[in-house]
Amino acid sequence: MELRDAARKLLEEGTVQGILGYRRGSLPFRTRPYLFRNPEDIEDLIFTPFCTVNLARYLFHLPRDCRKVAVVAKGCDGRSLVVLMQENQVRREDLYILGVRCPGMVDRRKLEERWERLGEEEVCVAGETLVVRGVAYPLSSFLEPSCRRCRHRSPLVYDVLLGEEAPLPPREDVLSELRCLPPGERWAFFAREFSRCIRCYACRNACPMCYCKECFAESHMPSFLHPSPTLRDTFVFHLGRAMHLAGRCVACGACERACPLGIPIATLFFAVAETVREHFAFEAGMDVAALAPFVTYREDDPDACIQ
Amino acid sequence: MRVSSEGRIVSYEAFLGWFEGKRVFATEIVSSRLRLPFPVLPTPKSLLLPQREVLYRFFWEKRTWNITPAFPSEETVFLLCAPCEARAVVRVLDAVFLESAPQDTSYARRRKGLTLFVVGCTFFGATCFCTRVGGSPLSSEGASGFVLSLPFGMYLEGEGPEGRSPGPLEKEELERVLEHLKQSAPPPFPERTPEYLFQAFGEASWEEVAWGCLNCGACTFLCPTCFCFDLAPEGRLRGAMIRTWDSCQFPKFTLHASSHNPRPHPLQRVRQRILHKFSYFPLRKGCFSCVGCGRCVLVCPVNWSIQEAVERMVSGAQ
Amino acid sequence: MRSEGIYTPRLLPIEAIIEETPDIKTFRLPRPEDFVYLPGQFAEIFVPGVGEAPFSITSSPTEAAFLEFSIKRLGSVTRALHRLNPGDVVGLRGPYGNGFPLEALLGKNLLFVGGGIGLAPLRSLITYVLSPEHRESFGEVYILYGARTPQDLVFRWELSRWGERSDLTLCLTVDEGDATWNGRVGLVPNVLREVFTFPCDRWVGIVCGPPIMIKFTIKALQEMGFVAKNIITTLEMKMKCGLGKCGRCNIGPYYVCQDGPVFSYEALLTMPEEY
Numbered sequence: 001m002e003l004r005d006a007a008r009k010l011l012e013e014g015t016v017q018g019i020l021g022y023r024r025g026s027l028p029f030r031t032r033p034y035l036f037r038n039p040e041d042i043e044d045l046i047f048t049p050f051c052t053v054n055l056a057r058y059l060f061h062l063p064r065d066c067r068k069v070a071v072v073a074k075g076c077d078g079r080s081l082v083v084l085m086q087e088n089q090v091r092r093e094d095l096y097i098l099g100v101r102c103p104g105m106v107d108r109r110k111l112e113e114r115w116e117r118l119g120e121e122e123v124c125v126a127g128e129t130l131v132v133r134g135v136a137y138p139l140s141s142f143l144e145p146s147c148r149r150c151r152h153r154s155p156l157v158y159d160v161l162l163g164e165e166a167p168l169p170p171r172e173d174v175l176s177e178l179r180c181l182p183p184g185e186r187w188a189f190f191a192r193e194f195s196r197c198i199r200c201y202a203c204r205n206a207c208p209m210c211y212c213k214e215c216f217a218e219s220h221m222p223s224f225l226h227p228s229p230t231l232r233d234t235f236v237f238h239l240g241r242a243m244h245l246a247g248r249c250v251a252c253g254a255c256e257r258a259c260p261l262g263i264p265i266a267t268l269f270f271a272v273a274e275t276v277r278e279h280f281a282f283e284a285g286m287d288v289a290a291l292a293p294f295v296t297y298r299e300d301d302p303d304a305c306i307q
Numbered sequence: 308m309r310v311s312s313e314g315r316i317v318s319y320e321a322f323l324g325w326f327e328g329k330r331v332f333a334t335e336i337v338s339s340r341l342r343l344p345f346p347v348l349p350t351p352k353s354l355l356l357p358q359r360e361v362l363y364r365f366f367w368e369k370r371t372w373n374i375t376p377a378f379p380s381e382e383t384v385f386l387l388c389a390p391c392e393a394r395a396v397v398r399v400l401d402a403v404f405l406e407s408a409p410q411d412t413s414y415a416r417r418r419k420g421l422t423l424f425v426v427g428c429t430f431f432g433a434t435c436f437c438t439r440v441g442g443s444p445l446s447s448e449g450a451s452g453f454v455l456s457l458p459f460g461m462y463l464e465g466e467g468p469e470g471r472s473p474g475p476l477e478k479e480e481l482e483r484v485l486e487h488l489k490q491s492a493p494p495p496f497p498e499r500t501p502e503y504l505f506q507a508f509g510e511a512s513w514e515e516v517a518w519g520c521l522n523c524g525a526c527t528f529l530c531p532t533c534f535c536f537d538l539a540p541e542g543r544l545r546g547a548m549i550r551t552w553d554s555c556q557f558p559k560f561t562l563h564a565s566s567h568n569p570r571p572h573p574l575q576r577v578r579q580r581i582l583h584k585f586s587y588f589p590l591r592k593g594c595f596s597c598v599g600c601g602r603c604v605l606v607c608p609v610n611w612s613i614q615e616a617v618e619r620m621v622s623g624a625q
Numbered sequence: 626m627r628s629e630g631i632y633t634p635r636l637l638p639i640e641a642i643i644e645e646t647p648d649i650k651t652f653r654l655p656r657p658e659d660f661v662y663l664p665g666q667f668a669e670i671f672v673p674g675v676g677e678a679p680f681s682i683t684s685s686p687t688e689a690a691f692l693e694f695s696i697k698r699l700g701s702v703t704r705a706l707h708r709l710n711p712g713d714v715v716g717l718r719g720p721y722g723n724g725f726p727l728e729a730l731l732g733k734n735l736l737f738v739g740g741g742i743g744l745a746p747l748r749s750l751i752t753y754v755l756s757p758e759h760r761e762s763f764g765e766v767y768i769l770y771g772a773r774t775p776q777d778l779v780f781r782w783e784l785s786r787w788g789e790r791s792d793l794t795l796c797l798t799v800d801e802g803d804a805t806w807n808g809r810v811g812l813v814p815n816v817l818r819e820v821f822t823f824p825c826d827r828w829v830g831i832v833c834g835p836p837i838m839i840k841f842t843i844k845a846l847q848e849m850g851f852v853a854k855n856i857i858t859t860l861e862m863k864m865k866c867g868l869g870k871c872g873r874c875n876i877g878p879y880y881v882c883q884d885g886p887v888f889s890y891e892a893l894l895t896m897p898e899e900y
Contacts, residue, residue: 025610027433032610033519053609061518061573198358200554202523202608218559221701226541228359228551258608260525363633365673365716372636372673372714376629403870411870412630505877508897535872538632538865543674548632553873560873561863564678564700567836569862569876569899579875579899587878 002162003072006098008042010070016096017065020058021072022051028120029108033058035066047072049106049125052144054254056080056208059090068094070159074102076146076252078155079285080208083248086288089211099158101165104139104147105253106130109262111142128169140169146253146266148172156286175270191231193263194238199229203265204241206258209248216240242268247276247293250285279304315463315470316477322454322461325468326385333387336600337426341456343387350531350602351388351396355417356404358528358552362413362538366545377547379413381420390446391437391598393423395531397449399588399596403534413550424466425450429457429484431491434601436614438492442598445488457484496585496621500595503624504586504617508578512623516616517577519609524554526603526613527580532596535560555579577616585617631868634671634716640691641711645779646772649742650707651683651695654717661720662686663727664749665859665887668719669867670694675705679864681886682720683745685752687759692717695745695779721867722886725750725831725857733829734764736821738842740771740813740834744779746859746886747833755793766793767821767828771813771838775799775806796820813838814845825850832858836900843890856890860900876900 007019019036023044031051035058036042055077062069073081078099084090103125111118115132122133129136140148147153149172154161178186201217204210216224217237224240225233242249251273256266276282280293323344332354333345348354363376388396396418404414428435428444437444447453452466459477463470473481497503507513527533537553540546553560556576562568570576588596597613604612635657643651662668664685671677678700684693698707709715735754739747754763768787772778778797788795798809798816809816813834830846832839839858846856862874862881869883877896879885893900 026604026612026615027610030610035518057521063514198524198528198552200524200528201557202521202525205521205523206608218557220559221704223701226549226551227537227539227553228541228549230359258521258523258525260529260606260608362630367673372716374633374636374673374716376633378630407869409631409868505897508877534870536865536870538677538871540671540674540676546674548671548677550632553871555873563861563863564703565835565861567861575899582877583872583875587875590878 003047003098003100004042004045006160006162007036007045007070007072008039010096010098011036011039011042016068016070018062019045019070019072019098020055021045021098022047022053022055028118029106029111029123035062035069037066045072047100049103050108050120052105052108052254052257053206054080054208054252056084057206057254059084059208060211068096070096070098072098072100073155073158074100074105075150075153075155076102076250076254076285077208078157079152079250080252081155082157082285082288083209083250084211086290086292087248092288097155097158097160099155099161101161101163102147102150102153103166104143104150104153104169105257106139106142107144127166140172144253144257145174145264145270146251146256149174149251149270151283157288175267175274178267190235190268194234195231196261196263197229197234197238198261199227199234199237200260202258202260203255206254207245208252208254209245209250210241216244238265238268242272245269246272247280247282248284249273313464314473316460316473317463317468317470318460319456321468321470322463329385330383331385331387334389334392336389336392336602337387340428341387341426345387348386349529351386351392351421351423352400352531352534354384354386354421355396355400355414356534356536356550356552360413360550361547362550364545364547365540365542376412379417381416383420383422385422385424387424387426389600390425390427390444390448391435391442391600392531393425393449394437394442394446395598395600396421396423398594398598399532400534402592402594422466423450424452424454427453427455429455429488431488431493432601434604434612434614435599436493436601437599439494439496439614440595440597440599441495444492445485455481455484457481496595496617500617500621501586501589503621504582505590507620507624508582510620510623512620513574513578516619517574520556520573520577520611521608522556522558522573522576523608524552524556525606525608526611527554527556528552529602529606531600531602532584532598555583581613581616581620584613632718632866634669634677634718636714637717638714639709639711642709645695645781646777648698648707649695649777649779650698651693651780652706652709652715653684654692654694654715656684656688656690656692660692663720663724664753665725665746666720666722667746667864667867667882667886668692668694668717668721669864670702670706671716671718672702672705672709673714673716676702677716677865678702679721679867679882681746681749681859683748685749685756687753687756695742695748697742719867721864721882723884725859725887726889727753730829731762732764734823734827735766736828736830737766737768737770738813738817738830738832738834738846739769740838740842741773741777742779743832743834743838744770745833747831748780748783750831751787755787755790760792764827767796767823768793769796769798769813769817769820771798771800771811771816771834773800775803775808812841814841817842817845818849821849825855829855829857832856836861847890853891853894854889858888858890858893859886860888862886862900 022031023034404411453464455462584597641653865871874881
């Protein structure tokens with residue numbers, strides 16, 4: 001496989017001390033992030049439509065002796081890396097971006113819901129179709145919401161880009177249904193979903209942009225929210241995070257996929273990303289040199305987004 | 308693994324009928340395997356040690372502070388749960404909150420009203436490892452009734468509706484299930500696992516074992532045995548002391564006010580979780596505080612497996 | 626109020642507040658009759674509307690009428706406590722923990738080594754040992770106490786009273802002196818090596834202070850010939866329930882709130898180094 005060869009070479013030649021990539025998990029459709037350090041282990045390196053974790057997060061989990069690291073990057077991981085570079089969390093020269101062309105990530109929960117005891121070998125992706133037990137289905141109806149609305153499936157900044165170029169399928173507006181609802185019903189939707197939240201912070205910990213040393217959710221002095229999940233405090237947490245990520249969130253959907261309860265958290269972040277795009281003509285993670293909208297000030301700012 | 312001679316066969320309808328008029332819940336594991344009309348709970352912990360619980364209320368009145376304790380009712384509740392989950396209640400939660408002095412008043416009241424009804428397992432799920440930690444898919448420990456759903460009907464022991472004795476064909480089928488379970492049961496961890504792990508505390512391999520874990524609280528919150536909690540008041544002049552779940556994976560779990568933290572590193576927190584379940588608790592109370600339900604592996608955002616971690620550390624220490 | 630749930634505190638008015646240092650105050654509460662405790666135990670103090678935190682009891686069981694807690698302003702609860710006045714009401718539950726092993730100390734010479742607010746739990750035992758009814762049960766007493774600056778020394782009036790007694794030796798040191806200070810200057814473990822020159826076989830060293838000071842003092846004591854079982858320390862740990870239930874104060878299989886906070890160094894050696 002092209003990816004393994006490239007990765008092995010990087011390790012063997014000592015270009016990098018480690019490769020952040022994916023390994024098979026212990027369950028069907030599960031993959032595990034892994035830091036490959038030995039060329040012999042590279043055989044385990046995989047890239048499938050189930051590599052849902054955003055590897056940019058793992059830049060904060062590197063051992064000290066791993067000075068330069070290669071990251072297997074889908075489009076969204078790549079954009080996250082760009083934001084982290086913008087925010088001086090990582091330097092370009094310490095990164096080797098092993099770009100991969102992403103087919104879109106398949107929602108394993110949808111597969112598990114529809115087919116019982118489905119094995120991974122019974123599923124394959126071919127172009128824009130998903131073949132399950134020999135029957136072809138349109139891939140788009142099984143993709144993660146973040147992938148259905150994705151504009152850039154391949155990283156924009158990379159050292160090498162692997163895989164065959166494929167045309168980008170039409171972009172779906174995953175928020176259209178929600179947007180049509182009257183505000184009251186929209187509120188009810190979020191209240192219903194967030195009332196299930198147990199505040200385990202899996203969403204935050206899976207997010208590459210949530211690298212604050214002390215999260216406002218856990219701050220004691222001052223204390224912003226109570227540790228028990230009342231709907232009110234849960235809203236404060238999720239909305240607070242959404243505000244903090246405005247203009248920084250690359251809408252990768254890693255938060256939603258990390259949620260053990262399957263709460264559609266990313267819906268909030270898609271909405272925020274679209275608001276930022278609409279009002280600031282800005283998309284996070286596109287350009288290392290670009291200034292993020294919330295750290296720039298212009299006298300003539302129309303302030304439309306808060307009116 | 309055994310089947311008692313008092314076992315009886317009842318229909319699915321008769322089984323459900325017996326619960327009519329009672330307050331019944333089912334755990335997620337059970338309701339994922341058996342079609343049941345009862346409200347679903349993640350684990351028995353949600354009933355006995357709810358994520359948010361008022362311990363006492365305080366209020367400023369007549370120019371001074373007042374405190375009134377709050378107690379849950381002793382309401383009778385039935386819970387249909389898996390054998391591993393019943394063990395989590397009896398072996399772990401009861402050991403901490405009932406059997407260790409002083410008894411936890413709220414827990415004791417809730418526990419008094421709770422009747423566990425175990426739904427036995429006919430197969431090992433992808434993440435199941437109860438037999439590795441001393442459990443069994445057919446254990447009825449702590450339960451007033453035990454039921455096994457088989458193709459010919461419900462096989463029942465203990466409390467529950469009347470039924471008929473199993474016929475020879477049914478007995479044969481039952482034996483087949485038992486035999487299959489016996490064959491596919493994962494072998495237990497070595498007896499000296501707690502000691503091995505304790506000795507392995509300083510091993511360098513923890514770093515590799517712990518790598519990948521995001522240090523979120525999904526595993527601990529959805530674990531049937533994880534009982535660690537926080538006490539945090541809510542409200543200023545009128546409020547309550549709330550008990551809520553806490554997780555050893557959170558950096559503030561052990562942070563002192565002086566800013567000293569005995570476990571500042573994520574690795575230490577992962578190690579704490581494993582050692583608490585497989586070394587510290589057993590050294591104190593004589594049994595693992597993991598019942599092998601495997602839910603932590605299922606809900607983990609990165610598919611991190613405690614079973615693999617224990618295996619690896621034990622095999623290194625042996 | 627005890628029968629009303631194990632986490633419910635009893636409300637008590639603050640009788641007096643003594644300002645020890647710019648950031649340490651001692652709070653005196655009336656001692657309820659059924660509050661029976663040992664030196665070295667701790668209690669949970671609840672400030673309504675703010676929170677609850679564990680504090681070692683500074684007073685001695687020989688002082689029948691009151692309980693004292695010396696508290697440094699650090700977190701949200703201690704900040705709130707420092708804003709209170711005499712007459713204000715706080716919640717109290719306890720006592721918790723094991724306390725000092727009094728029986729094992731009988732007849733021994735006692736070397737107390739305290740750093741900063743770490744003198745608080747030691748003071749409970751010191752007062753107990755020095756009380757007329759117990760003084761004869763113990764041997765010599767040596768107290769070495771250090772703080773960052775002269776302004777940070779706690780229990781000043783007590784220190785001067787101790788200094789006047791002929792049945793104990795008191796040595797004070799500060800990390801950093803000033804114009805008013807004519808005593809010793811130096812870190813506790815270093816001063817300990819200098820001043821304590823007795824044969825150590827009949828002595829028991831009792832240490833409390835910040836974690837880093839405890840570590841180095843234990844090292845110094847060992848170098849001076851103290852065996853592990855004759856070194857006793859009392860540890861601080863984040864504790865919420867105080868009853869061995871909330872699960873956060875463990876060091877290996879031991880809960881600091883139940884098996885501690887007092888541990889011999891011999892016991893600490895068998896535990897993982899996570900404190």
